[in-house]
Amino acid sequence: MLNILWPIFIIISIIYAVISGNIENLNNSIFVETENVVKFSLTLLGMTCLWSGIMEVALNTKIIDYLSKMLKPIINFLFKDIETDSECNKNITMNIIANILGLGNAATPLGLKAMNVLQKHNKEKDTLSDNMIMLIVLNTASLQIIPTTVLAIRNSLGSNEPTKIIFPIWLATICALIVGILVTKILIKCDRRKL
Template identity: 60%
Template sequence: MNKFKWVRKLLNSIWPIFIILSFSFAIFSGNIDKLNQSIFSSTEEAVNLCITLLGTMCLWNGIMKIASETTIIKKLTIFLSPLINKLFPELKNDEKIKKEISMNMVANILGLGNAATPLGIKAMKSMQEKNSDKKTLTNSMATLIVLNTASIQIIPTTVIAIRNSLGSQDPTSIIFPVWVATICAAITGITATKIFIKWGK
């Protein structure tokens, strides 16, 4: 977790500011009773959320563990290869890297976060070996990172689990809207990447 020191740093400075600001604001604005209530209810909410999340997270992690033991990721990469060829024109003759990238994408799509990141990093390392300027990202590396920030996923499990825990009438109803939003975001990311590359940035 050392690499993410700055996230910790950010929380270390933002969290006390939030507490100081809101607690003193509550005292001056006379909302102190509401604040008292929220102190206790917020810890309770955290417990409730975690207990209800536990079920879905266990179930889904179990299913995804099964998926990662099969050859399903490898099989599904076949469908991606035309897309990969379009997105990574510079890797034309590099079957090994293209394979790693498509496995990373399939793992992302299936929601296998634990499997996707190591696969993606493997692809990054293979590309770095051929990179002439080790301090700067190549076009293909940049494209891979943008793809990974786009969260292309069939089932947004965590948020479904949260909706379930809050007593939603139909927790999975967001799946289709999520697909639409994700695809729009991914297309934007890739288009922007291609334009930046063309401009030679």
Template identity: 35%
Template sequence: MLNYIWSALMIISIICAAALGRLGEVTSAAIDGAASAITTAITLLGIMCMWSGFMSIAEQSGLVKLFAILLRPLTKWIFPELPKNSKALNSVTMNMTANLLGMSNAATPLGLAAMEELDRENGHSPHASNSICAFVVVNTASFQLIPASIISLRQTFGGGDPYEIIAPVWIASAIALIVGITVAKMMQRN
């Protein structure tokens, strides 16, 4: 699937660029994109080490279990196949906690760690398990208590209430999350 999207993005770009006379821009954009992947990875490397490290402490101390109990009603619906107290469910819980608290630079490292645990749980099969699919869908839906980055952006422009969008954001992202998980549950049967 990613094959098609990746190639479609580039083919469409080149055709549009040719039609609009922007071939030069597209060429330099390709090179800039490759370079920015490396800068992103280097930044991510530090953050990844930091959160993987703190995550290990929280796991060893049993703190993760407390979060797991709090989120259990939600995780039970989304991941019915993950055993209670499993390492995979612990990692999933930490990622969801980070997402809920709006800690976006913690959510990715914790999410990647969770993917590895889910993969182990799935016996390293080349086919994604239902839990893996559901977990990625949760992470593409972004449910957070305080949408901090958009609020601070609104604050910088001013001229109104920057916080007025919080409740609408909750409702819209809850709808996105519920639709995503429901669709995933319907599709997993085939």
């Protein structure tokens, strides 16, 4: 994706800057931005290391088991006919937990594993099954208990109260998630009627 977008951004910017006479601005921005990335990355580094550390602790305790138990009724509501497949169940649960804890790097491999297992149950191998769609929608909604990246951005730019955004983010994500799930459930039903 970025192999296409990135060059387009740069070429269009330079051409537009020449036409509109902003080339001096553009030239300055190159120096300013590279310096900004270094400052920004240093702040990001602190926050990311702290939370990776704390979440590693969480991963190695029974908190994961409690969360799995809490999620069980929700998962049974969202996904159909997977109760018998414990491997599939476990992968989906861990994928959701990793998302909630903000472990993006752990969440994707687990989600892909779950997709693999779901593909075994899938009747049409070139088409997403209902369960697969639900899994993808859950992953695009990204419910995260501590939005570390955004906190790091706010912190690096000198906010008075970097954490002020946590609760609003929860509300917005939960609304998006509920709507996403409802739309998916409804469309699954409509799709079946067509068949």
